[in-house]
Amino acid sequence: MRSSRFINDIKDNRVVTELLRHRRVYLFEYFSAADTMVVYDQALNVQRTIERYVASVCAQGCVLPEDRWQLRELLTGQMHGPLELREIKEGKLLYLEADALPVQDIREGQVFVGYAKDVTPEKERERSLLRQAQHDPLTQLYNRRMAKTLIARYLEEKDPYASCGLLVIDVDFFKNVNDRYGHLFGDKVLREFARLLNTLFKREDVLARIGGDEFLVFMKDAGHSVVLKKARQLSEAVRKLVFEENDYCMTCSIGVCFLPENVSGYSYEQLFQNADWALYQAKENGRNQYAFCDNLHRYAEGENTEIKTEDIDARYLHNDLISTAFELFEKTNSFEAAISLFLKIVGIRLQLDRITIINTDIKEHRTSRQFQWTSPRAPAALEQQSGFTKEDFLTLFQSYDEYGTTVLQYDNMDMYSPGGAALLMQGGAKTVVYAAMYSEGEYLGAIAYVVCGSKRFWTQQSRKELGEITKIINAYLTKHLAANAINRGMMAAPDFDRLTGLLSFSRFREEIEHKIVGGYAGGHIIVYSDFENFKYFNEKYGYAVGDQVLKEFSDYLVSNVHAVGDIYMTRVVGDQFAVYVPYRGPEDSVLFVDRVNQVFQRRQAEKYPEASLRLRSGIYEIEPDCLSASAAIDKANFARKQLRPDTRRAVLRYDRQMEARQTLTNELTNGLSRAIERGEFKLYLQPKFSLKDFSVIGAEALVRWERENGTVLYPDQFIPILENTGRVVALDLYMFEQVAEFLKRGIQDGLRLYPIAVNASVALAKNPENARRYDEILRRHRISAELLEIELTETAAVFEFDRVKKLFACFREKKMQTSLDDFGAGYSVLNSVVDIPINTVKLDRGFIARCTENQRGIYFLQQVVNMVKSLGYQVICEGIETREQVDIMRAVGCDSAQGFWFSKAIPAEEFREKYMR
Missing domain, CATH: 3.30.70.270 (Reverse transcriptase/Diguanylate cyclase domain)
Known part of the structure; x- marks a missing residue:
């Protein structure tokens, strides 16, 4: 096919042909009517002619499929260049720059004359420069800027059903590595660590060195358990790295932040700050471990709560603060927005550096912040829960004035322990006014009004104003917390457990x-x-x-x-x-x-x-x-x-049996007081008999629960539940009072009285004051203490020996009789009997049954009875059910007995009529 006029005109131009050769440019002509491509070499000689180019070759040639449409559009005049095309030649990817212009030729139809230039070397240089700009030269991981870009792009485009995790990592004590082994070895350590990261994590994850010995891993589309596993694997794998040059043992600290599915709106900066906070916790806990950020809101960017100074209504900067507080809290829809704005206004008006609303748990001796405002020049404070001593708290509490405030100066903290002073004056504080918060008389915490630059002296009127402001904040805060069990923003419930990384x-x-x-x-x-x-x-x-x-x-x-x-x-x-x-x-x-x-x-x-x-x-x-x-x-x-x-x-x-037990447990836990008030717990008495003449010598008080639905429960069905839930003391005291009232009525009616033994739970021993409460009941009813005997099981005496010993000593001081129940039930620690102040030892029914099976057992039983009596204690046996047992117990020297052979437990009124008349 004949060349176009354009090619013929430049063919003999030596300058043009030399330029084409030097620049690696090839010219071509495309004849649209014949669908023929003519390619020229750099001397403008025809190199090859390709027929049906667009119809076949353009669709199936070396140009990559995704670029072929551009070439087709260029050769039909629908697109103008220059274009960048990619082709595969001899297994290599080449980059071409191409363009074509139409030249009208009447005989041949429309002709396109163009050029193609190999720009692969330029592309490779660009790619190399780009890689250098994106990667850390030592480790070949991404650098901080590129990591931030990639993570931010992922977060913007994140599938709402996808979750991801961010790990911020520090090599522990890396400065010591450089100082001790040299910087060349230090570089090797960092390269090995980077190699380990590439081994552990997926290709699509973002791995970066963000400075010095600091690294970052962003795990895309990873579930919580996967993130947790990888953090653990990395922590363990680092410790296994071996360096042949020396004995260096490498460890690292890891901070982990997890972003769950269906959570959006978080930026790279927020996730990084959360993970960095967790890294700080890992370091604080001793390094060589990972820690989880427990709350995504810890560094959440504010929405409505972050209001710029210029957005504050000018009148709020001049009006009375009390009036401003009422207006903001009543008219602002969001409490968080109102409290944030008001704290900022107070801070600006009073020229403060920080205001912190502090929650205090007196029982646990822990304190934490609820809300905080800081000026640009002041650091945040109380970023994590802190402990305090009882002595330091009492010092602070007793220093509050009539306005509920106290002023602390940084150079006058000798009355506090070093730890207490550091807690109260943290964050660079020079002067702090603490204003107390109460709710229905209960101390909740305080608001700290802080000045960091220099000391300040507060007038009485200023302290009074802060006290009034605190009362208003406290009132609205209490109302807000009551309406919102779990608050959002700063008070949001954590998402993950800080220690383990598991879900909160x-x-x-x-x-x-x-x-x-x-x-x-x-x-x-x-x-x-x-x-x-x-x-x-x-x-x-x-x-x-x-x-x-x-x-x-x-x-x-x-x-x-x-x-x-x-x-x-x-x-x-x-x-x-x-x-x-x-x-x-x-x-x-x-x-x-x-x-x-x-x-x-x-x-x-x-x-x-x-x-x-x-x-x-x-x-x-x-x-x-x-x-x-x-x-x-x-x-x-x-x-x-x-x-x-x-x-x-x-x-x-x-199972179903357990379900019935749980139902009963819930009923007792939630309805014990109501059942006591309704008189559902009834006093029963089982008489005690002398084994000499079978006369009644006393009784044991027992309880039956006659429920509202008509069912009657025995002690073994509900007492263990009350013991497990810690509610048994209330029933013990109630039954003791019932016994006292029963004896009081007997005295008033002139009836015969018998000593009554009352069972007590080991829970009583946990508080020695319970002996005083028993004594108060006796005094109130004017009952002689000698008519009451307190029974406690041998098992309780063994496991709570010291407490039981103190409690029984208190009972003895009040002139009450004491008894050790269930002796021989399984422990029989005789030194316990000797040391605990008791009057009576009650032999367990199971112990008696075992010992009366043969002569050897009877002999052993006789020796036990003789030994106990020789120590000065009375001996009573329980659970006597046969005449044979009666005869045996009389023969071995037992003083008294009780059991079904004599009488079962009967209602108190029946006992009164049968034995006290």
Whole structure:
């Protein structure tokens, strides 16, 4: 095909041809009518002619498929260049720059003359420069700027059903590495760490070195358990890195922030600050570990609560502060917005640097902040919950003036301990006014009005004004908290447990609630577990070691609890954990949970052979009629509580029998006071008889619960429940008062009186004041203490020996008789009998039954009776049911007895009529 006029005109131009050769440019002509492409070499000689170019070759040639449409559009005049095209040649990717212009030729139709230039070297240089700009030169990971860009882009485009995690990592004590081993070795450490990150994490994750020994990992589309596993794996894998040059052992600290699904609106800066806060916690706890950010709102960017100074209505900067407070709190829809704005106005008006609303738990000796405003020149304070001593609190509390305020100066804090002074004056404070907050007489905390620049002296009128402002804030804050059990923003419930990284209990409960309410919880169970007597482990090894065990247990659960279906895990509180996992069947579930517990116990036994850690678990299969997550969790927890320390069984499944027991437990827990007020607990008396002449010598007070529905329950059906819930003391005191009233009426009616023994729970021994309360009841009814005897079981005496000894000593001081019940039931620690001040020892019915089976047992029983009597105690036997037992007990020297052979327990009025007339 004949060349166009344009080609012929430049063909003999040496300058043009040299320029084409030097620039690696090739010319081509495309004849549209014939669909023919003519390609020229750099000397403008025809290199090749390609027919049916657009129809076939353009559609199937070397140009990449996604770029072919551009070439087609260029050769038909519908697109103008220059264009960038990519083609594969000899297995390599090449980049071409191409353009074409139409040249009209009458005989050949429309002709396009264009050029193609190989720009691959330029592209490679650009790519290299771009990589250098995006990557850290030492580790080849992304640098801080590129990581931020990629993460921000992901967050903007994130699928609402996707979740992700951010890890901020520091190599521990890296400065010491450079100082001790040199910077070349330090560089090797960082490269090895980067290599490890590339090994552990996916290609699509963002891995970056953000400065020095600081690294960042952003895990895209990763679930909570995956993020938790990776944090644990990284922490463990770093410790296993080996460097042949020396004995350097590498560790790292990791801060983790997790962004759940259906949560949006978070920026890179917010996630980074949250993860960085968690990293700080890991360092504070001793490094070489990871810590979870427990609350995404910890560094959430404000919405309506962050109001700029220029947005404050000018009149608020001049009006009376009291009037301004009422107007803002009454007219602003959001309490958070109102409190934030008002604190800012107060800070500006009074030229303060910081205002902190502080919540104080007097019982737990803990304090935390609820809201805080800071000026640009002041740091935040009380960023995490802190502890204080009773002495420091009393010093502060007693210093409040008539306005509820006290002024503290940084150079006059000698009355406080060093820790107390640091807590009260933290954040660079020079002068702080603390104004107390109360609710119905209960101390809730204080508001701290802080000046950081220099000391300030407050007049009496100024302190009075701060006291009034505090009362208004406190009133609206109390109202707000009452209306919102879980507040958003600064007071939002945490999403994750700070220690273990598992879901927070509130978040766990919310997730399970969604499953149950939505009808998706069928085929799942709740497993509620704890470590038996874990407080003793903490006392022996320290709380830091205890926390490490809890962390290892959470890691163990994440790594070993696998199933098809939804799985959620939480640390409820302390050493208590809950897991939501698919159901395996009644027996399989018990075996599965027991196996999981046993394996972890064996691992810990190797580390702490003297500790004997024991896990206990309750299981509840979620039923179709289960109404809520709280109900499901409570049932699993109730099953756990039924496990006794003295049994080998460590896993218990919730069943119908247990459901009836829980119903009764709830009824007692919530309705005990009402049942007592209604007189549902009735006094019964079982007479005691002398074995010499079978005369009545006294009685034991027993209780029957005659419920509103007409059923009658015996003590063994409800007393253990009251003991477990700590409510038994109320019933003990009530029954003692019933006995006192019974004796009082007997005295008034001139009847024969007998000493009455009243059972007491070991819970009484926990408070020596209970002896005084018993004495007050006797004084009120004018009853001689000699007519009352307090019975406590031998088991209680053994396990609470010191407390029981003190309590019985108090009873003896009040002239009351004391008795040790159930002697021989299983412990029979004779030195306990010797040391505890008692008058009577009551032999257990089971002990008597065993000993009266043969002559050898009878001989042993006689020796026990003789020994106890030789110590000066009276001996009474209970549970006598046959004449044979009566004869044996008389023969071995027992003084008195009670049991069904003589009389069962009868209503108090029947006893009165039968024995006291």
